[in-house]
Amino acid sequence: MPIQWFPGHMTSARRKAAESMERTDxxxxxxxxxxxxxxxxxxxxxxxxxxxxxxxxILNKADLADxxxxxxxxxxxxxxxxxKAVALSCRKPSDVAKVPGLCRPLAPHRGDRLKPLRMMIMGIPNVGKSTLLNALLKRRVAAVGDEPAVTKHQQTYDxxxxxxxxxxxxxxxPKIIHDSDGYMLAASHAIGRNAVIDEEVASFLGGVLLQRYPALVSKRFNTPVEGLDGPALLEVVAQRRGCRVRGGGLD
Known part of the structure; x- marks a missing residue:
């Protein structure tokens, strides 16, 4: 099933972002x-x-990527x-400390008291924007959660x-063109839970991991993976973890 998710408040968010872009460097x-x-x-x-x-x-969560x-x-x-692209982890203060210095060369005409460098953090839900903001400001000003659409309003800080x-x-x-992108986004918790079927997303992700990293999957779950597809991998994991519904079926 193709995954689409575009809550109403995002239309307003786009409009406000377009307005702020004029005042962004x-x-x-x-x-x-x-x-x-x-x-x-x-x-x-x-x-x-x-x-x-x-x-x-910023390619965040680089410590989790290949x-x-x-x-x-x-x-x-x-x-x-x-x-300019950089890979880092927004949970590492030493990584975050590099960000202002990386922005300065991108707008060399800005960056003094008369003309402050104006930066705007953007991205899809649940990629770590709030974590980055809190780390840059060195205080908690934005709610952080492993779910999409935690931040609802635009805010500017010094x-x-x-x-x-x-x-x-x-x-x-508004429209995710490639179905695989939708499943990838759902697997990373960027899509609202009401727009996805968990079993379909997990089966897709299992298939991707088997295709790209079979040895790591085998090691992670301590099982041979030859001949398995995504749904079969889910069954193996459920069996090994003892995940069962009432009546004994696999959960």
């Missing part, structure tokens, strides 16, 4: 390093390119005009006398 787009392109909102690209704004693409594949994505993004930071709600786009 650098867009900090937070992506999920495990699925960089699937987690890149085409509307964000359209908004910033229309205003010709520079972009720092480093070789991440390096290839960084090369791809860094070849794009007006884009990062320093020469920098401001605008936080925006996570934004999806």
């Amino acid at each position: 650098v867009v900090i787009e937070v992506l999920d390093a495990r699925l960089p392109e699937a987690s890149s909102n085409p509307m964000i690209r359209e908004l910033r390119e229309y205003r010709q704004r520079a972009c720092l693409k 480093p070789q594949i991440t390096a290839e994505w960084l090369a791809y993004y860094n070849a794009q005009k007006n884009v 990062l320093s006398p020469t920098m401001t930071l605008t936080d925006t709600p996570g934004m999806m786009w």
